[in-house]
Amino acid sequence: MVATVEQQILLRSEMENFLFQEAELLNDGRFHDWLELCAEDIRYIIPVRMSRERANGDGNSTTMTHWDDDYAGLQLRVLRLDTEYAWAEDPPSRIRHHVSNVRVQPGTGTDEYDVRSNLLVFRNRGDSPQHDLISAERHDVIRRSEMGLRLASRRVVEVVPVFVEFEVAVPHLMPARW
């Protein structure tokens, strides 16, 4: 059954709200709350991106990642920030996630949606005037559960081959450097 235009708009709005809420939690440093939005079978991946000729594809690696976490891995990062010793993010970065271009398709599982969105992350830290501006695209599976929408998987693509500035570029595509 093809969704009506109204249904499509509502669905997209619902997914946007989820992503905007997610971004707010990250920007506000509410990482435990953010973790609640993750399904327990989540896989969160940022493939390494290489510079390749057009004929050889988009350059997203299939064999190496910058980030490859399951729920336990993400949870570890949240717990790490709770210790007083996460030097890399203490003092914390000032981060703003700008989420846009949200596109929703039906997913393969029941109650799942394939959601693509663009991300622009602004980041600044310490008393340096310099900032990172990272652009990426997320390919998410968002799942409708009894407790609400949950992030079931995320693949972050269209990043750059060499990350610049501090070592943090990567982790800004989702939680702050953990």
Add this chain to the structure above:
Amino acid sequence: MSIVGDKNDIQQLIAAGQESLAKGRLPAGLVANAEVHKLEAQRVFGTCWQFLAHETEVPEAGDYVVRYLGGGSIIVVRGEDGEVRAMANSCRHRGTQLCRTEMGNTSHFRCPYHGWTYRNTGTLAGVPAQKEVYGVEMDKNEWSLTQVPRLENYGGLIFGCLDEKAAPLVDYLGDMAWYLDLITKKTQGGLEVRGEPQRWIIDSNWKLGADNFVGDAYHTLMTHRSAVELGLAPPDPKFASQPAHISLSNGHGLGVLGVPPGQPMPPFMNYPREVVDGLAEAYGDQDHADMLQGTAFIHGTIFPNLSFLNVLIGKDNKSMPVPMLTFRLWRPLSHDAMEVWSWFLVEKDADEEFKQQSYETYVRTFGISGVFEQDDAETWRSITAGTQGLLAGSQMLNFEMGMGVLTSDDTWKGPGRPLSSGYAERNQREFWGRLLELLTDTGDDASETGPQLRAQPLTGADEVA
């Protein structure tokens, strides 16, 4: 901001550094110094052997990767004849880059500017309109891609050197070769690189990474304290202080740290049974196998800028610890920035399940987003910034650890000069000492004879008699 002015100032600072290192002190102004950076470009990176690629990154004929040497782009390619070569990524006509991507496979390199075409061995195969405008007499042999003058392979690791007269790689490595065997020859099939290297830039001087990996087990407790609190590393403050810290030649050094007595760690770094059973045969001797049995982790640096870490570690606080191996190249960009290249390697012959676990462990602990790696970078950035300025730049830094206190480990079964504690700084002193030796005007003149191999420690005896 550099605290030194003209050329004489920097040579004075270098001389002061050589003198003070003998007493275990280093002038902070040398750490992230723009003048030092300029000197290093020729005197260190123009003369020493440096890592380019692992042979498994270019497995088939025509495979190439683009790397860096001496500040320029280099093609590392396996030719149609099966030989691996390295050459300047630069057309002999006008200097155009032939490879404008990081990796690929090709039988010929063709320049996009005028179409000059080279075989993947580097020889010039074709020049458009040659007969008409260059003449049949054009000797194409004169116009091959410029080869890296020295290229040698040890244990699958391909090194290049821009100094034609450099000693063979195996002599340059000295006893480091024995320890490279420990890491790379656990199985008959040897290692393979899995995936592509991660690359990232940190606003830190390159030497801080090399210094950390050459001898710093001392930092594990504090820098990685968050990991300790999460149960990823033992809470024992002396966990990483088991013998031995081993000093080698030419500025190389490593730590092969033992399992503390009473610590419930699996032997042989928890490598799979099939690997452990075949160790002595793969190594070709029992000594390497015996050493691996009691080892917790191995960290080291091959001067100047290749480091490695082979460690048994858990990817999270719920999983069994799994061994993983990473190699690091600290590429200097400026006095206060470096590009880090990080490779993950694993035994070719191991089963897929082990490889997957080892890969996950690597990415989560010591890759670019690793929960351990992040905090290391934070301290190195902080040192780069913290040694700037007139005041901090003028201070002496304490590199005295172990001097007059630690003794040689006479039970150590491997080569080199081992100290009886993993908490030591002799490797760091010798790393910086070797660096200063290469930089000094009055020392080895690289343009004439090439830097002399250094077998004896530079920084004076620091063992208890």
